[in-house]
Amino acid sequence: MPLVTLTSDIGEQDYLAGAVKGRLLRINPEFQIIDITHKLSPFNYPQTSYVCRNAIKNFPEFTYHIILVNLFESKPEQLLFAFYKDQYIICADNGLLSMIIEEKPEMVLGVPLEKSAIKNTLYCIDVAAKAITQLTNGEPVQNIGIPDPPYLEKHPLRPTLGEDWMEGQIIFIDAFENVIVNITQDQFERQRRGRRFKIVFRRDEIIERISGSYADVAHGEMLVLFNSAGYMEIAVNKGNAAGLFGLKGYSESNQSVPQAVQTRLFYQTVKVFFE
Template structure:
């Protein structure tokens, strides 16, 4: 049976997550449904891209991925269906697709919406399910939707680079309140070039080595490591790094809404590494 993953920002407090699954079972009942998460915060594109990107790449080729995040950023006239590296993604045309892939998709089509229908979450789910069915039955993606579509592009959030430093944004805080920064191991080593380093955050907190596990430091001590997705993580062994250090995730919405506080707020949303 083909796999279909579900990722959304609709939460688990009402009927909607279950109703989406019901719609999929009605229209594409032969798929095996797999929840990634329904707890993504609304309007936070960098966090959604991080979660989707690092979940999707662990599934086998041929998997279908339904990403229902910020579905109604604008009044939708169409949805997007992409084919990339052997898997399929359905999502809104809101820029998130290119942030997840970190590039333009190899193939993408528009799924046009019926102007006479109310454009709610369940209707959009049924549109995606019909398209997934057609793909699974062997129809080329170019025949499933409109391949002439010009999609909305958002660039992924990248770290800032200097000759002797790299600065990343906090893109995720996990269930243990460990802090994930958008600096990958590859980017770190490329910028480091064998030099010693200091990881600095909240003005006076410094870490000077990379740990392999949380247990590399004493209980209650801070550490830096690269997580299972190979992103830089700031943590406290058996502690709460985000809460104790006053760190918070980067937010586009917060950035635009509070521009006059930008410098102060972003300082606590960033981590800088100095190389010597």
């Protein structure tokens, strides 16, 4: 019974999320389908890669992860079917694969899309479902797609580093408005080298200690901790950090906005100074 996860930016307001599951089950009634989320922000690759990377690694070996995010950035000619650390990842050829896994996968197939087909979301899910079924039935990979095809790669969003500082970008804001920064605990400790530090955001907000949990501070006080995925998180105990401090997640679309306007509207970065 193949375990299949779904992650998308299509939302849950209309029929499409349900229709995707229906199409999967029409092709293979044995699929066990699990939703990761359908509420990713459109065009936001850093957010998508953070969510997918940290969800995927917790699933049983040989789970199939279908990611329906920005399927039509360009005219699609293939879906990518990758194998990485005992997980299968199926996504568009739009640069997202390299951002999720941050290195070369162990295997990549290019599953071709018919030139004459109407390439909408449901057609793409049909192609993905058929490829999964073929693989689970033991068909050779050459019958499913083209091994090691050329595909688009994009660089993961990484913190910038200096001798006595590092700067991270806000990549996710959760339902409680806790703010996730693309600085992992390992990166922080390597850069820190045992030194004292100041975490600075919104120009004048400073935190000088890492908490173990929200309960380490009084209600209404801000804190920084490393979350269960190992990423830096700015929060307010029983409060809403993003709204209180005017923090906003990084998005490529925001980069077209002049910097002066961005500064007036929101803050997207967090700096750490070491001394």
